[in-house]
Amino acid sequence: MKDSQGGVRLVTFDVGGTLIHPNPSVGAVYAEVLTRRGFACEAADVDSAFERAWEAAARRVPPAPERYRRSPGGERGYWKGVLKGTVAELGGGEPPAGAAEELFERFAQADTWRVYPEVPEILEGLAQRGIPMGVISNWDSRLPRLLRELDLRRHFGPIVVSSLEDCEKPDRRIFLVAARRAGVRPEEVLHVGDRDVEDLEGARRAGFRALKVERHNGEGAGLGLVLRWLEREKITACGSIP
Numbered sequence: 001m002k003d004s005q006g007g008v009r010l011v012t013f014d015v016g017g018t019l020i021h022p023n024p025s026v027g028a029v030y031a032e033v034l035t036r037r038g039f040a041c042e043a044a045d046v047d048s049a050f051e052r053a054w055e056a057a058a059r060r061v062p063p064a065p066e067r068y069r070r071s072p073g074g075e076r077g078y079w080k081g082v083l084k085g086t087v088a089e090l091g092g093g094e095p096p097a098g099a100a101e102e103l104f105e106r107f108a109q110a111d112t113w114r115v116y117p118e119v120p121e122i123l124e125g126l127a128q129r130g131i132p133m134g135v136i137s138n139w140d141s142r143l144p145r146l147l148r149e150l151d152l153r154r155h156f157g158p159i160v161v162s163s164l165e166d167c168e169k170p171d172r173r174i175f176l177v178a179a180r181r182a183g184v185r186p187e188e189v190l191h192v193g194d195r196d197v198e199d200l201e202g203a204r205r206a207g208f209r210a211l212k213v214e215r216h217n218g219e220g221a222g223l224g225l226v227l228r229w230l231e232r233e234k235i236t237a238c239g240s241i242p
Contacts, residue, residue: 008131008209009184010157011226012175014193015137018213018223019152022107023114026050030086033103037096045090053085068140068163075140075163079104108142110149116215122223123155129230134158136178136191138168138198158182169195170202179206192226 013019022029027047034041057078061067071078080100087095106112126133133156137143140163147153158181162168165177179186186207193199194213203210211229214221221228 007188008190008230009188010132010134010179010182010190011126012134012136012158012160012178012189012191012208013156014169014191014195014199014213015135015139015143015147017194017215018116018192018199019119020113020115020150022112029106029112030083030103033099033106034087034096037099037102039087039090039092039096039099041090046086049086049089050082052089053082056085057082066162066166066168067138069166075142076100076104078140108146110146113146113150115150115152116222118222118224119152122226123152125227127155131230132157132182134160134178134182136160136169136174136193138162169193169198170205172202172206175203175206175208179208190226190229192223 025043025047027045027050028043030050031041031043031046034046058067060081061070068075068078071081073080080095083095083100083103087093123133135143135147135156135158137160139161141161143161144153144159147156147159153159158178160174160178160181162174165174167173169175175189175191176186179189182189187209189203189208190211191199191203191208192211192213193203194215196212200210200212211225213223213225
């Protein structure tokens with residue numbers, strides 16, 4: 001889509017699947033904790049069970065509001081529910097004692113995550129072009145600290161996190177929060193993410209432009225598509241953000 005204004009004043013990014021990923025995988029971390037605590041399971045099986053439990057948990061939340069704080073027990077209660085659903089999908093009953101608390105802490109730690117290899121170079125490239133950046137993520141309140149520990153926070157202006165805003169993607173309101181905080185118009189923002197509904201559709205409903213990250217297990221373009229898109233559209237920075 002051509003930029004009739006001649007510039008982009010903000011590029012926003014999704015986080016999970018776009019900038020970072022669990023290491024070695026959600027299933028591997030869950031399986032290690034559950035097995036050590038007495039519920040033996042394999043990482044591949046847990047990955048599949050987790051996905052089903054995650055989808056079921058999402059369906060229990062009304063369409064528009066944010067899921068984490070609105071769940072019984074708040075953020076920790078939400079993740080306890082996902083763990084319970086995962087164990088149930090694996091044929092078990094109640095999760096082992098202490099597993100939910102340990103997993104909540106593990107996924108708050110930087111060493112449970114990895115930044116995709118090309119991400120630092122691409123973010124530096126955007127900074128050199130004078131294009132400010134931000135984050136729009138469906139995540140709980142642990143995200144800002146995690147971004148600092150992964151040395152990513154320094155690249156971004158607004159960090160818009162669903163659990164802190166009481167709305168989540170694809171709700172257009174969360175995108176408009178980022179534009180408002182950056183002092184730009186929606187049409188001056190490019191959003192980059194890996195999900196069709198949450199990132200592409202949500203961003204476009206808010207008046208943003210949008211790009212989808214294609215990773216394909218390391219065979220896709222990754223975040224490199226952002227610079228190529230800017231070059232193709234002949235878009236440069238359009239002034240600085242106040």
